[in-house]
Amino acid sequence: MVIPKKFKKICAACGDVNPKINKEHFWPEWLIERTVTHRTSIRFGSKKRINPRAFTVPLCIKCNEDFGRELEGPVSRTFTDLETGCGISDIEAELLVRWLWKFEGLYWIFAHPEDIYTERYTLRKRVLQPLDDIRTILTLAISLVEVINPNFGDAPMGIDSWNEYSAVFVAGVFSRVAIMVLFRQFEPYVPPQFSLYRFSEHNAPDRDAKLFYPTIGFRDCVEAVNVTKNSALYLSHIHDLKARDRTAKLTSEYSGSGLEI
């Protein structure tokens, strides 16, 4: 993907003008290590293959540092807990959602340089702040993968969703974790291999208790990628339909150029 020139002077995540800009690895280093993709290349966007370490995106230093500390650090530990069967808490489930939105959002912003991300939040706010009221209508779906297929060469690392209007749905397979965030109403379209987690209310007392133990739904990573991709096609489509429907109902306060939460 070609990064539009605009983002040399404007931070794609917070919108600050003329901040100190840094290059951030689109794929975090911990994930590249975990998936052993540093020795190889991955498919991204188009059919072209790229080395994940070579793909950097410009962000202001503050966003870069805050994303690293608030998202990448905790999420890498959450991945370890997931892959070792330790389960995750409500707080960790929420972190995974915001982490997925970071990938999806950055990609969208670089692909739509003239549009605003969402009317309600900058990408920075959306991925660093706690989930708002949307949490009670969201579902996190996770399926673990038993083994990495040696023929695959490396572990999977990629987003498999294709929505253009919805800022909610994201699906992908990362290492031994197949994962989706979706509106709860679309749960019936999630493949049965996935375990579903519904978020508790804001003030639930046990938000840091381990309470979600996704099961191993896939024999290997090839099956996980295939099933996730296939179901994500339809799920992307219905999330987009919902987003466009909502946009059409909104009046002048919405410009219609951004993503719909």
Ligand SMILES: [Zn+2]
């Ligand atoms: Zn920034």
